Amino acid sequence: MLSRTAIIALFASAATAATVAVQASNYGDVTYYTPGLGACGQYNTDTDYIVAVAAGTFDNYPGATSNPNNNPICGKQIKVNYQGKSVTVTVVDRCAGCAGAADLDLSPTAFSQLANESVGRLYNAEWDYV
Template sequence: MRFSVAAALVALSAATSGYAKVMMSKSGGDATYYTPGLGSCGFNNVDTDYIVAVDHATITSFPGAGANPNANPMCGRKMRVTYGTKSITVTVADTCPGCAVGSLDLTPTAFQQFAALGVGRLHGIKWSLL
């Protein structure tokens, strides 16, 4: 019996860790910025953190996503965001309910790596989970 339980735990662990390795990329979306706080992933963040809120449709349909957004497998993943010739690395920490599929909300500090806040919206971004 112990071997069966151990085998089940190993299989469950392998299945769960498989979600963390899911690769995803999108292009053509927009990037905006927002004032972070307690995000849907359960992390408290501030304007100077390099975090991102992912569009609602993408984060909630990510493999392994369930009813508890704090346990979403996208949470805590690193993401490379590119606009033009510039790229930054951010951490997934929140959901953007108003963002179109493929679009992101960045913290002000992350957004400013691409443009001044007065620009407000960047068209044609690309992003990939790392």
């Protein structure tokens, strides 16, 4: 039989786990790149609304295999919010140069929906899967 203290600890632990599981938003730096052939196996251009997610996010997405073309993250949509502006983009690539696990690399057209390209890097942008 569990003590009252043990029961309280179990409920507190379950509540903490539920809070973590519900947390949906990610925060990371956002840059832009020149698209081409992406890790998902398709060609894109500067005018497409696309994103390369950090290598850690791409590689550890549930169901990822050794063939990046078959990664279930490919084709997922992400909504990025920054200082009152937002853009929805499609995952088509893996960002090997993204230092943070939640960093993103957008196409120039998508980036320009959030800020002028001359800014170069957006710090602590919020994003989530749509």
